[in-house]
Amino acid sequence: MTTLHTPAAVPTQPSWRRTLAAYVALTKPRIIELLLVTTVPTMFLAQRGVPSLWLVVATLIGGSLSAGSANTYNMVYDRDIDAHMGRTANRPLVTGEVTPRAALIFATALALISTIWFAVFVNGLSAALSLAAIVLYAVGYTMILKRRTAQNIVWGGIAGCMPVLIGWAAVTGTVSWAAVVLFLVIFFWTPPHYWPLSMRFKEDYAQAGVPMLPVVEGNVGVGRQIVAYSWVMVVTSLVLIPVAPMGWLYAVAAVLSGGLFLAEAHRLLKAAKADASLAQLKPMRLFHYSITYVTVLFLAVAIDPLVFHALPWG
Secondary structure, X not given: OOOOOOOOOOOOOOOHHHHHHHHHHHOOHHHHHHHHHHHHHHHHHHHOOOOOHHHHHHHHHHHHHHHHHHHHHHHHHOHHHHOOOHHHOOOHHHHOOOOHHHHHHHHHHHHHHHHHHHHHHHOHHHHHHHHHHHHXXXXXXXXXXXXXXXXXXXXXXXXXXXXXXXXXXXXXXXXXXXXXXXHHHHHHHHHHHHHHHHHHOHHHHHHHOOOOHHHHOOHHXXXXXXXXXXXXXXXXXXXXHHHOOOOHHHHHHHHHHHHHHHHHHHHHHXXXXXXXXXXXXXXXXXXXXXXXXXXXXXXXXXXHHHHOOOOOOO
16 A cells, blocks of 8 residues: 655645646546436436436535545556556656645545535435445545456456446435446456557556556457456446336437447457557547546436337337
8 A cells, every 4th residue: 555645846836827737637637527427327217217407506516525535546546557657657646746645635635525515415325326336436446446457447347337226216215227438347347448548658558557458368368258258247237228118219329339349359359369569459439438428328218218219129
């Protein structure tokens, strides 16, 4: 475990804007955006229509604070390996713009505020799920799994699945089977989303001593697992049709976007089997498409209840 200490190179008297930007960076805003993409559509499905605007806003605020807390804890603990990776070398705890102690206090404050916010303005179940997500990411993934197993992102990814449960609980006060299916879609989506990124930055992870799957397995092995998880993900997305139930719009979106995802995953595996170079492998194509896929799928989750047209067996 890393210890709390102040880095040697601390900028002198940073401006308030620079300081604010550094604290915002600690929360990993781009990751928060992706989490919220799954939360709001889930709320629409849970409501089978348009949920209360205030409830949506309250859930987004609480979710942003919660995710920001988890991400900040992650940066505090990982600042030693972040310093050895090109894509993370400019993070505030590496550059010294924020001290570890200040970041730890910030993360804890966000965790407390988000939990209280959910409990007061949403409901108790969403507060409990939010707190669980923080613990799963900060402790389960960051402290226990990330540096110990190549399957770190699989089980550690559970934290990233929690927003769908939180969104459902915010509307209904419960967690139904439909919410569990959406949870599983994100669970199976996470490895084929993150492993291509890990392939692109394999050398960084190897240098930092993090056993991401591409570091410990060859490209063919990684490609096979990406394909396997992609197939399970697409099949799981189709399970939502009878469980929710969903109509034509979602079914078409799930089949088309899922088909393109599978095609891209198989392209990556085929290139790996041909011993392609990283430039020919183009793993970031799948990484970027995976973001498009989850956006399209959950947009369909939100719209389908508004224009519901049952399938012949629905």
